[in-house]
Amino acid sequence: MNKQTLWRLLVIAAVVLICVISATPLNEKIHLGLDLQGGMHLIYEVDADKAVISSLDNLTEDLKKFLKNKKIGVSLISREAENIVVRLNGAVAQKAMDAIDDDYPILELTSQDLSRGEITYAYTPDHRSTIYKNAISQALETLRNRIDQFGVSEPTIQKEGENRILIQLPGIKDRKRAINLIGKTARLEFRMLDEDSDPSAAIRKGAPPGAQLLYEKQFDPVTKKVTGKIPYLVKKKVELTGGMLSNAEVRISQMNMPYVSIDFNKEGSRIFARLTTENVGKRMAIVLDDSVYSAPVIRERITGGSAMIEGSFSHEEARDLAIVLRAGSLPAPLIKLEERSVGPSLGHDSIKRGINSIIIGGIVVLVFMLVYYRLGGVIADIALGLNIVILAGALAYFGATLTLPGIAGIILTIGMAVDANVLVFERIREEIRNGKTIRSAVDSGFGKAFLTIIDANVTTLIAALVLFQFGTGPVKGFAITLTIGIVASLFTAIFVSRTLFSWYLGGRRVTELNI
Amino acid sequence: MRIIAKDTGINFLGQRRVCAMISAALIMISVASLILHGGPNYGIDFRGGALIQLKFIKAAPLSEVRKIISRLKIGDFSIQEFGAPEEFLVRVQQAPSGKDEDTQAQRVEAALSEVYGKNFIVERVEMVGPKVGADLREKAFLALFYSLVGILIYITLRFELRFGVAAIVALGHDTMITVGAFSLMDKEFTLTVIAALLTVIGYSLNDTIVIFDRIRENLRLKRGQQLEVILNTSINQTLSRTILTSGTTLVVVLSIFVLGGEVIHDFAFALLVGIVIGTYSSIFVASPIILLWSDWSKRKIAPKAPSSKKSSKKKSKI
Numbered sequence: 001m002n003k004q005t006l007w008r009l010l011v012i013a014a015v016v017l018i019c020v021i022s023a024t025p026l027n028e029k030i031h032l033g034l035d036l037q038g039g040m041h042l043i044y045e046v047d048a049d050k051a052v053i054s055s056l057d058n059l060t061e062d063l064k065k066f067l068k069n070k071k072i073g074v075s076l077i078s079r080e081a082e083n084i085v086v087r088l089n090g091a092v093a094q095k096a097m098d099a100i101d102d103d104y105p106i107l108e109l110t111s112q113d114l115s116r117g118e119i120t121y122a123y124t125p126d127h128r129s130t131i132y133k134n135a136i137s138q139a140l141e142t143l144r145n146r147i148d149q150f151g152v153s154e155p156t157i158q159k160e161g162e163n164r165i166l167i168q169l170p171g172i173k174d175r176k177r178a179i180n181l182i183g184k185t186a187r188l189e190f191r192m193l194d195e196d197s198d199p200s201a202a203i204r205k206g207a208p209p210g211a212q213l214l215y216e217k218q219f220d221p222v223t224k225k226v227t228g229k230i231p232y233l234v235k236k237k238v239e240l241t242g243g244m245l246s247n248a249e250v251r252i253s254q255m256n257m258p259y260v261s262i263d264f265n266k267e268g269s270r271i272f273a274r275l276t277t278e279n280v281g282k283r284m285a286i287v288l289d290d291s292v293y294s295a296p297v298i299r300e301r302i303t304g305g306s307a308m309i310e311g312s313f314s315h316e317e318a319r320d321l322a323i324v325l326r327a328g329s330l331p332a333p334l335i336k337l338e339e340r341s342v343g344p345s346l347g348h349d350s351i352k353r354g355i356n357s358i359i360i361g362g363i364v365v366l367v368f369m370l371v372y373y374r375l376g377g378v379i380a381d382i383a384l385g386l387n388i389v390i391l392a393g394a395l396a397y398f399g400a401t402l403t404l405p406g407i408a409g410i411i412l413t414i415g416m417a418v419d420a421n422v423l424v425f426e427r428i429r430e431e432i433r434n435g436k437t438i439r440s441a442v443d444s445g446f447g448k449a450f451l452t453i454i455d456a457n458v459t460t461l462i463a464a465l466v467l468f469q470f471g472t473g474p475v476k477g478f479a480i481t482l483t484i485g486i487v488a489s490l491f492t493a494i495f496v497s498r499t500l501f502s503w504y505l506g507g508r509r510v511t512e513l514n515i
Numbered sequence: 516m517r518i519i520a521k522d523t524g525i526n527f528l529g530q531r532r533v534c535a536m537i538s539a540a541l542i543m544i545s546v547a548s549l550i551l552h553g554g555p556n557y558g559i560d561f562r563g564g565a566l567i568q569l570k571f572i573k574a575a576p577l578s579e580v581r582k583i584i585s586r587l588k589i590g591d592f593s594i595q596e597f598g599a600p601e602e603f604l605v606r607v608q609q610a611p612s613g614k615d616e617d618t619q620a621q622r623v624e625a626a627l628s629e630v631y632g633k634n635f636i637v638e639r640v641e642m643v644g645p646k647v648g649a650d651l652r653e654k655a656f657l658a659l660f661y662s663l664v665g666i667l668i669y670i671t672l673r674f675e676l677r678f679g680v681a682a683i684v685a686l687g688h689d690t691m692i693t694v695g696a697f698s699l700m701d702k703e704f705t706l707t708v709i710a711a712l713l714t715v716i717g718y719s720l721n722d723t724i725v726i727f728d729r730i731r732e733n734l735r736l737k738r739g740q741q742l743e744v745i746l747n748t749s750i751n752q753t754l755s756r757t758i759l760t761s762g763t764t765l766v767v768v769l770s771i772f773v774l775g776g777e778v779i780h781d782f783a784f785a786l787l788v789g790i791v792i793g794t795y796s797s798i799f800v801a802s803p804i805i806l807l808w809s810d811w812s813k814r815k816i817a818p819k820a821p822s823s824k825k826s827s828k829k830k831s832k833i
Contacts, residue, residue, distance in 0.1 A: 035778075043647065175640065176621060339642040346568070346638040346778075353776035361770030365763050372516045372759070404779055405707050411771055412714060412786070415764030416721070419756075422763075423725065426756045452728040455673055459724060460717035462665040467713050470658035475710045482714070 008499040019393025029396035033403030036351050038344030039170035044334040046163045051135035051332035072096045083120050090117040135331040145327035175341045185289050186324040188242030192235045193283040199231040216292040219312035232292050234285045239275050244268030248325035250318045258318035260309040269305025277301040354407035376515040379500045380421040383492035387417045390488040403477030413485025420493030424449045438513045446498050457486050523751045528743050534799035545695020558703035563648035564608050568639035571601040589619045598777035655709040681804035682723050685796040689719045696788045707782045715789025722797035729753050746802045761794040
């Protein structure tokens with residue numbers, strides 16, 4: 001055996017070794033896509049404009065107080081779209097504008113009409129984009145917390161584009177629960193009831209200013225079906241929010257019903273104590289995402305800094321509510337843009353069938369090559385086997401994910417790898433037919449087929465790379481296996497087959513080649 | 516062993532009129548089918564909507580399941596058996612508000628569990644919102660477009676412009692007919708089908724390039740020979756490889772088609788059609804176009820350069 005062939009064999013052995021090491025044990029090293037192992041793929045959009053609006057709402061309240069303190073009389077302050085409109089006597093307008101300018105650098109004057117006594121403010125573009133971006137990063141953080149506490153192994157939670165969040169939850173079995181957990185805004189508010197007006201009158205005539213009509217759902221205790229809803233007139237002013245929680249836990253009541261017990265932090269406890277002191281005998285509503293959960297009468301001052309949320313919960317629901325309250329509310333609502341959920345049994349079935357089709361298709365090709373090319377077939381089959389080993393090694397090494405279309409990519413790769421060998425062998429046959437010696441026929445066969453193989457594979461590579469760039473999820477998986485497969489088949493057809501031929505031809509005088 | 520005779524002397528180019536007619540007919544059928552179906556039958560990936568795959572432990576009659584779902588009034592939906600009699604695929608059209616897909620899936624599940632209890636499982640739910648659908652559609656078209664451009668550039672660099680153009684025409688032909696076959700069979704276009712189309716493009720090109728490569732070689736070796744003869748020789752010389760490769764690839768794709776399971780069935784179907792058409796087009800579409808292009812450019816030059824008159828006259832007789 002000449003030195004060059006020896007070297008080449010060593011290179012091949014090294015490649016195989018590296019691939020085998022990186023890919024064993026196979027079932028741990030190769031990540032299965034969600035379509036194969038079951039799980040959920042979700043894309044949400046953070047409706048961050050809503051965060052800007054709710055921040056403007058708070059600021060409007062703030063401005064009211066501020067102008068009152070400055071003793072500037074105004075007739076109306078309200079938010080309209082993304083503006084804060086202040087109506088006041090034209091004479092004091094300048095004074096108001098100066099005061100706001102001094103104390104609120106985040107606001108800019110967008111219009112003034114002194115004759116009508118109206119000035120309008122909006123956030124500066126910088127501040128608006130800060131709120132917008134914060135809403136997204138906060139949503140991301142909150143979702144991480146929630147999913148973390150829910151207990152999913154190896155979840156993916158990442159930002160995509162400007163305002164989208166991609167979530168992948170492998171192995172999830174109860175998709176309904178997962179969606180409820182993720183999608184809940186979980187805005188917990190403590191607000192006083194407006195007991196001066198009648199809710200049923202408000203249904204007909206609309207809520208009085210400063211109040212809002214909200215409902216409490218009623219459930220059948222056994223079937224858990226919604227049986228009705230009770231209207232409440234709830235004051236718009238939010239006394240206390242879930243932001244001041246220090247903990248939330250599931251407890252079981254004396255009636256054997258689960259409820260969520262919440263503890264406030266220091267500031268929250270203080271506010272809660274003041275609130276309950278000032279409002280003994282009145283009713284307070286516990287509102288979660290615009291639904292009233294309960295509206296108890298405050299019997300006495302509560303200083304312990306804890307409260308309870310009752311509802312017709314199952315134990316799971318109570319547990320999930322505790323999780324979302326602990327993890328914090330979302331700064332803006334989420335809109336579900338895309339979902340792909342695959343149950344574990346379907347995934348399992350897909351793998352089984354995919355692998356079966358690879359094995360059967362592969363065996364047919366292997367046998368065919370052996371019968372058709374004899375010695376060449378042996379070499380091609382070895383190259384094909386190596387191809388699969390390299391593919392597995394590369395998938396493991398790059399941490400790529402194997403998806404169902406990815407399996408199809410592997411099958412296609414088998415076809416491609418065979419093609420490269422067929423090209424070479426047909427060339428060698430041709431050269432032998434043209435009267436060349438075996439050795440030079442093999443040489444020129446490889447030589448002439450080389451460029452063809454490169455050209456033919458590069459074009460497929462272009463298509464695969466474009467797919468990788470544009471595809472998502474499963475399609476990307478396909479592009480990855482196809483790309484790796486093309487590179488591997490270039491290596492096996494050009495380098496491995498060639499080496500095996502020169503090894504075979506090496507020491508002896510060959511007068512006939514069984515190809 | 517040998518399947519294809521050593522020296523096939525088939526006059527492929529001589530059949531180009533017949534092939535042009537066949538191709539034109541196939542493309543016309545594809546276009547007609549697309550028009551009759553009102554465009555491609557987009558799956559939820561591109562159209563938005565929801566898809567629910569159900570598996571019953573004890574078989575349930577399709578008509579009964581359909582009745583239960585139709586009582587929900589969740590808008591346009593379709594239901595079909597999926598691979599086995601106890602598995603169903605429910606497709607729900609885009610909800611008008613664009614926000615209700617989830618409740619759609621949930622309501623279907625709830626209504627069925629009222630009747631069947633725990634006798635069924637939801638195996639798969641896919642929901643694509645309208646925004647994402649439009650996004651994905653755009654991305655898919657861009658992907659097809661960019662890969663064609665990339666390929667055109669590569670072939671033009673490695674060969675000549677006429678080869679590049681011929682390859683692209685052949686690819687367009689393959690894509691069109693595969694899309695047509697999908698439309699005829701009333702199959703849905705999904706992301707994976709687009710992936711299959713791109714693979715068909717890559718594969719068909721693979722085939723075309725091998726022939727082009729031989730043409731390039733022969734153009735160098737056999738200077739002065741008629742282009743048509745060179746083209747025919749090249750196709751014949753590579754014929755055995757073309758048939759072997761297509762054959763082995765078809766075998767593996769056929770094994771996915773038959774054994775790969777329902778989820779990947781359409782993907783395999785696209786590959787199957789594409790590989791057959793791709794092999795045909797490499798021989799009967801791409802090469803004749805090179806001839807056509809050369810004739811055309813010669814005719815354009817002919818009045819200015821009388822020396823080439825003779826050869827152009829000869830060509831036009833064929």
